Amino acid sequence: MKNCKGFTLIEVITSVMILTVTTIILLPALIVLYDERTSIQQEEIALFLLKEVITDWVYERNDVFQEEIKVESTMYNLSFNTSNDDQKLTVCVHWVGANDRIYERCESGKR
Numbered sequence: 196m197k198n199c200k201g202f203t204l205i206e207v208i209t210s211v212m213i214l215t216v217t218t219i220i221l222l223p224a225l226i227v228l229y230d231e232r233t234s235i236q237q238e239e240i241a242l243f244l245l246k247e248v249i250t251d252w253v254y255e256r257n258d259v260f261q262e263e264i265k266v267e268s269t270m271y272n273l274s275f276n277t278s279n280d281d282q283k284l285t286v287c288v289h290w291v292g293a294n295d296r297i298y299e300r301c302e303s304g305k306r
Contacts, residue, residue, distance in 0.1 A: 241290060261273065284305075
């Protein structure tokens with residue numbers, strides 16, 4: 196027993212305990228980080244939808260729009276408001292992000 200070069204049971208238990216505590220602390224933070232990252236991607240999609248709708252309205256004179264668009268299991272609700280002389284369009288998009296927050300972004304365009 197004099198030349199035993201291994202770990203003792205207490206050393207193994209201590210290292211497993213440290214690994215478990217570290218995992219328990221980091222896992223919720225990683226989940227929140229993933230949800231926030233997904234929400235940022237959803238916002239980029241919403242801004243792309245706004246740009247696409249306004250571009251169609253300005254350049255292609257397209258006045259028919261979808262009010263609900265589903266992209267990757269997220270429902271985007273669009274609302275439209277035109278000026279009296281039909282020269283300005285304001286589009287707002289609403290959605291619930293992956294982090295369960297309600298988002299709204301609006302953009303305007305002129306003919």
